[in-house]
Structure formats: structure tokens, C-alpha cells
Amino acid sequence: MLLEVDELHVSYGRVAALRGISLQVDEGEIVTLIGANGAGKTTTLKTLSGLRAVAAGSIRFDGRDITAMPGHQRVMAGLCQAPEGRGVFPGMSVAENLAMGAYSRGKPAEADLERVFTLFPRLKERQKQAGGTLSGGEQQMLAIGRALMARPRLLLLDEPSMGLAPQYIQLIFRIIAEINEQGTTVLLVEQNAAQALAVAHRAYVLETGTIVKTGTGQELLGDESVVAAYLGGGPG
């Protein structure tokens, strides 16, 4: 297992955000975590990246216990994230944002830049433009491209389709599949459950800080309660 999360508890003050979730991601998989707003999806990814303190439970990455490892060291260990809201550095150019992605490796490698520009030709055209002036879809491309610059073993993606126009949503999910085919393992958090389940090998359903269901993407796409709650069945 590349990532093993065991009975993870996280709280904000007295409010429990995660109540003992366990999940695994194997090398080469796309695993998705779906759930409603406030279910704890973003908290899970932030905790995996070391931005939130763990109250109880453990995180193992590549056989190593990283529960107490500082966030910046996890990047070097191979765990990278394109955060919710994209987190593009607004005052930096596209090129500088990409260089920040390679920060943990020192200088950005030409081969990595080539790879990102092949996936997202738009970024190559806009290299000199400030990150803050890009459209939402372009910022998402930049956030994913930037995470790839660190050559992650596990790529964490938090709501990559949020707020995007339909053609961009299609593009982003196609790219996620492509990145995975090139050998990067992906843990994807999404509200767009239909698309996420379609692209994922396996999935977990998160409700109020607990995992209530797991299965392959196809299984959950056919699951009545999942359809009702997350696939346009209701306001859920």
C-alpha cells in the first residue's frame, strides 16, 4: 500500500471534523473520496499534507509513519497536493508558480516543465502572465501542473472541477486519467461524484467525518443510495 490511513481523528477546537476514518490507496490507483459539503473531504487532504494536526490515528506513506512529519517534508517524501481553491500564487507568473512546485527538488527540471506544457499547452502560452489574472480553468491547470513539478508519487487533488465551465471539467478529468496512466497515483476529492466515480478505480463515501461506504467506482455508480444522495437524486 502506498497510503494507509488508520482510524484518523481530527478536530477543530471541540468540533470533531474526522471521526476515525480509515482508507488505503495502492500504487497506480485513482481513488476518490466523495461526499457532501462539510463531510470532511478537504480536512482529510489537509491532514494528509500536514496542514492539520492529528488528534488520534495514524498515516503511513510508503511504509513510513508520517503522522507527525511536518508538512513541508511530506512533499519531499512524495506527497503533493493541488489544494481546494487552487492556491495559485497571484503575484507570481505562471513560470514562477511552476518553479514553486519544484521548490523541494531545487531547480525546476526541463523534463518536468516539458511534461506539464505537453499536458497543458495553455500554460506554455501564458508563462509570463501573473497567476492571479488567469481564468478559473487555467488556474486549475496551473495548480495541477505545479503539483506535478515535484514529481509526486501520490497526487492529492481537492475539488479540481469546482467552479469550472463544463468543457474545462471534461478536460481536467481527462488529464487526471492521463497523469495516472503515466504512473502517478491519485487521491481525488470531489463533489462532482458522477465524473469522479467514472474515472476512479475505487471510491470512499464520506459523511460527517465517517466513511460510510466503499467500493469500485462502477459499483458505487450503480449503488442506489449513492445515486440518490450524490448523483442528482436530491439536494444532498
Add this chain to the structure above:
Amino acid sequence: MSNFVNQFWASTIDGLTQGAIYALVALGYTLVYGVLRLINFAHSEIFMIGTFATVGVISAAGITSPLAGVGLLLFVLGAGAVAAVVSGGSAVVLERVAYRPLRRRGATQLAALISAIGASLFLQQAVSIWVTSDARTTERVMEKVNLLTIGTGDLRADKLLVFVGAMAMMILLDRLVSGTRFGRAIRATAQNADTATLMGVNIDRVIMITFLIGGAMAGVGGMLYVIFFEVTNFTVGFVLGIKAFTSAVLGGIGNLRGALLGGLLLGLIEEYGASVVGAQWKDVIAFSVLVAVLMFRPTGLLGEALGKARA
């Protein structure tokens, strides 16, 4: 008004000299604000420590007559390095003791501000008790010869040295922040600290080095101050610190080039104003600028929205 015209060139030269020191100290406020959104009110004491470090170098080197040529250059480089290290080191300790413990506990900005004021008083009193509570004058380290007369103004060698020295430090810092990998990490932290962590940036280290750099700049400012005024005391940082803070706000806090612009402008405004209404009004003029900026343009001249602030 005729005074303004008569003294225009003299005021300009003095304003730029004074303003260069304000700008050098303002950089520390603006750098720390950029990464922590904190006004480090103890920064004025870091400057004060720099002036005492310089006084120490002057007496330790046994300087009894003004230096010139290579000797002066060596003194400026040596005293500048000592002041930068002592002030920078003090700033790093300050961050460790007064701010980091609060940050770890997730304390409010107000708590950090109160801690800053406490640290400022502590440093002032510590210097007054352990070093001296009197004004400390120094030997003259360079001849204050006139190099060039522009209109009614004399461009004196020491004023030129202060201005050129301060500019050189600021250009160096600007290169560092805009052109190096670590400078990029500082800017990334200022723009979005969480995302910077996700890129592998050690935020604690960035914060420490930000205090170190800001402190070193204030230390060099302290050295230039001592060369120019030849006197210091344990409260020297108070008014100068507020003026440097005013410069940072005037230029747009969080913006390095803004600190430079704000410092030079404030120095000029003070001198021009003084030539019109009298030198005793200098401080009133400076602090009126602070109030006016906060009221009418709180983002400062080069101010950007916080999210876009360039540290």
C-alpha cells in the same frame, strides 16, 4: 513660502538622507508584515541595538580621528557587518521568544501585538540598565566635507555615504527577494502560507530568515545613523521606528519597493514642511502623514490587495 524656495536643495539633500534611513528600517516592518501579517513593534529596538553595536565597533577599533579612503571603506563594511549580525541575531531571538510561542498556540493578532510592545519595552530597558541610560556620543569617523554645492544645498560626504549605503542594501534585498529561489519562497509564504507548505517550503524557516534579513537591514540603518548623527541612546528607536513604520504604510505595507518610496517621500515631506513652518514641526508633519494615509489611502501608494502583496 520663500524659505521653501531658498532651502529647496538643502531640504532635498537632507530629506533624502533621512529618508534613506527610514526606508532601510521600514523594510523590516514590511517584510515581517508580508509573511506574518504582524506589525513587529519591537523592530525599532532592533534598530537601536544596531546603533549601539556601531558605537561599540567605533570604540573597540580605537578610532580617534576621522578615517578616509580605504580605512573608511573597511570601517563601513566591518561596522555594517557587525551591526547587521547583532541586529539580525536579536531579531531572530525576538521572534523565537516573543512571537513563535504565540503562533504555535494559535493566539490572536492582538496577543502578538501586545507581545511586541512588551518586547520593545524590555529591550529598551535592558539596554538602559546594562549599557547606558545616557546619550552615547561617538568619535567622528569621517570628515564631513562638502563634495558639491547644488543651489543652496551642500552635498556632504557623510550624507552621500548614508544615501548610497542604504540604496545598495535595498537593491541587494530586492535582488534576493525577486531573483532567488529562497526569495520566491518568501513571496510564496506572503501570498499563501498554506500553499507554500504544500510546495515544500518550511514556513518557520522563512519566518526566521525574514526576521534575520529585516533585522540586518535595521542594523545597517543604525550604523548609518551613527555615522551621520554621532550619537545614540536607548530611546533612539522610538520616534525613528514610528517614522519608519509610517514610511512602510505610506508606500504600501507588504511591498518592498513601497518601503523605499515611502521612506524617501517621508524624509522629503518632513524637510520641505520644516522649511515652511519650522523645524520644530517635523514630527507633527510626519505623524500627520501617517494619520492621513490611514484615513484616506490605507493601502498606501503602491498598496495592493493583501492577497497580492509582494513581500
